[in-house]
Amino acid sequence: MVQDKYKAVWVSHSSMGDFLKCPRAYFLHNVYKDPKTKRKINLVSPALSLGVSVHEVIEGLANYKADERFKQPLLEQYEKVWQKVSGEKGGFKNEADELEAKNRGREMILRVIKNPGPLLNKALKLKNGQNDMPPNFFLSEDENIILCGKIDWLEYVPEDDSVCVLDFKTGKNEENGESLQLPIYQLLLNKLQKRKVSGASYWYLDKDDAPIPVALPSVEESYKRVIEVARRVKVAREAGVYECPRGEKGCFACRPFEKILRGEAEYIGVGEYNQDLYISS
Numbered sequence: 001m002v003q004d005k006y007k008a009v010w011v012s013h014s015s016m017g018d019f020l021k022c023p024r025a026y027f028l029h030n031v032y033k034d035p036k037t038k039r040k041i042n043l044v045s046p047a048l049s050l051g052v053s054v055h056e057v058i059e060g061l062a063n064y065k066a067d068e069r070f071k072q073p074l075l076e077q078y079e080k081v082w083q084k085v086s087g088e089k090g091g092f093k094n095e096a097d098e099l100e101a102k103n104r105g106r107e108m109i110l111r112v113i114k115n116p117g118p119l120l121n122k123a124l125k126l127k128n129g130q131n132d133m134p135p136n137f138f139l140s141e142d143e144n145i146i147l148c149g150k151i152d153w154l155e156y157v158p159e160d161d162s163v164c165v166l167d168f169k170t171g172k173n174e175e176n177g178e179s180l181q182l183p184i185y186q187l188l189l190n191k192l193q194k195r196k197v198s199g200a201s202y203w204y205l206d207k208d209d210a211p212i213p214v215a216l217p218s219v220e221e222s223y224k225r226v227i228e229v230a231r232r233v234k235v236a237r238e239a240g241v242y243e244c245p246r247g248e249k250g251c252f253a254c255r256p257f258e259k260i261l262r263g264e265a266e267y268i269g270v271g272e273y274n275q276d277l278y279i280s281s
Contacts, residue, residue, distance in 0.1 A: 005130075005146060007144065008138075008144045008145060008146045009143075009144060009145050009146070009230070009233060009234045009237055010136070010146045010147075010148055011139070011145060011146070011147055011148070011226075011229070011230045011233055012134070012147070012148050012149050012184070013149055013180055013181045013184050015029075015030050015233070016180055016226075016229045016230065016233060017180070018030060018253070019229065019232065019233050019236070020229065021251075021253040022244050022245065022246075022251050022253040022254045023236055023241075023242040023243055023244070023245075024242050024243060024244040024250070024251075024253075024254040024257075025244070025251075025253035025254040025257060026233070026236075026242060027236075027242035028041065028254060028257035028258070028260075028261075029041075029042065029257060031237070031242075034276055037276055039270065039274055039275055039276045040274075040275045040276070041257065041260050041275060041276050041277075041278065042271060042273075042275040042276070042277055042278070043091075043256050043257065043260070043265070043277075043278055043279070043280055044085075044089065044090060044091035044268060044271075044277050044278070044279060045091040045279075046090065046091050046092055046097060046098070046101045047101075047170075047171060048090075048091065049085035049089075049090030049091055049092070049101065050101045050102075050104060050105045050170055051170040051171065052085065053078065053081045053082050053084070053085055053105055054078075054105045054108050054109065054168070054170050054205065055152065055168060055170070056081050057074055057077050057078050057081055057109060058074075058109070058112055058119075058152075058153075058168055058205075059152055059153065059168070060077070061074075061119055061123075062123045062125060062153065066120055066121060066122055066123070069116075069119060069120070070113065070116055070119075070120070074109050074112070074113060075106065075109060075110070075113075078105065078106060078109050082102055082105070084272075086098065088266070088268055088279060089268055089269070089277075091279050093279075104206065105170070107206075108170060108205035108206060111205055111209060112205065114209075115209040115210060117209075117210050117211065118153075118155045118164070118166060118201075118211065119153070121155050121156065122155070122156040122158070123153060123154055123155060123156060124154040124155075124156050124163060124193075124195075125154060126150075126151060126154070126188065126189070126192050126193060127192075129148070133148065134148040134149060134150050135148065135149065135150065135151075135188055135192055136148035136149075136188075137188070137191045137192060139187070139223075139226065139227060139230055140227060140230070143231070143234060145227075145230050145231070145234055147184065147187060147188065147226065147230070148188075149184050149185065149188055151165060151167070151185050151188065151189075152166060152167045152168045153165075153166035153167070153168070154166070154189075157198055157199075160196075160198060161195055161196075162195050162196045162197065162198035162199075163189065163193070163195050163196075163197055163198065164197070164198055164199040164200065164201065165182065165185050165186075165189070165197065165199070165200040165201070165216075166200075166201050166203060166211055167181065167182075167185075167200075167201070167202050167203070168203050168205055169202050169203060169204045169205060169206075170205055170206065171206070172206060174202070174204065175202055175214075180225060180226055180229065182200050182214060182216055182217075182222075183217055183221070183222035183223075183225050183226050184222075184226055185200070186200075186216055186217070186219060186222045187219070187222050187223060187226060190219050197216065199213060199216070200213070200214050200215075200216050201213050201214060202214055256280035259280050260278050260280075265278040265279060265280045266278060266279045
């Protein structure tokens with residue numbers, strides 16, 4: 001049976017993460033559109049702005065040959081990228097808060113410059129899908145569920161013609177073992193390219209000079225974990241029921257979005273992905 005990708009339920013690490021935190025937050029972030037603008041809504045925050053900026057600079061290194069990467073003026077590039085999130089566009093309420101976040105990001109870039117590690121090796125990329133969509137495939141064609149996602153960095157290992165996953169972390173908290181991120185990456189790589197996946201690491205740029213290896217589950221275990229959550233998302237979308245587990249009072253995940261609906265959040269403008277952006281008070 002040939003399925004229509006435009007009618008499929010698309011799931012990703014971020015959207016399923018929203019759902020697991022709170023189905024209501026998932027709805028407001030991933031499904032709801034403002035009736036007036038016909039656009040989805042999103043919240044900007046200093047942590048998000050910092051992460052986006054650092055990722056853009058470091059992931060951009062993959063566009064250069066390995067021996068040319070660290071000839072690039074990364075700190076200058078960071079200054080240019082930061083302009084996209086400067087001020088209230090990035091969720092900063094004053095110059096002091098912005099400077100603190102910007103300096104944290106600058107230290108992360110400096111850490112990578114001083115300790116390039118695997119970034120000196122050959123890197124590969126998964127090709128985007130049609131219409132420049134993120135890499136994707138049918139997680140379940142019968143159920144019309146598509147899994148999509150972008151991987152920060154793929155290191156090529158010539159010794160056994162394999163790839164290693166590297167994920168950059170800019171937050172202060174470490175990823176827990178229940179995260180679906182690596183299982184999702186494993187499924188994408190297993191389906192969309194032919195090389196075996198020989199390893200995975202998280203690089204906590206705020207504190208570590210080198211990536212920290214992480215054990216990968218089996219492909220079968222990854223599929224089991226991801227499809228279970230994806231099916232729950234599909235059921236909620238088909239039923240149109242997205243309830244916060246905390247009830248009407250809401251939770252930390254959905255309350256900031258509820259403020260937008262009540263007109264209690266500050267409107268910033270239209271973002272890069274055609275979303276209405278707000279700052280929550």
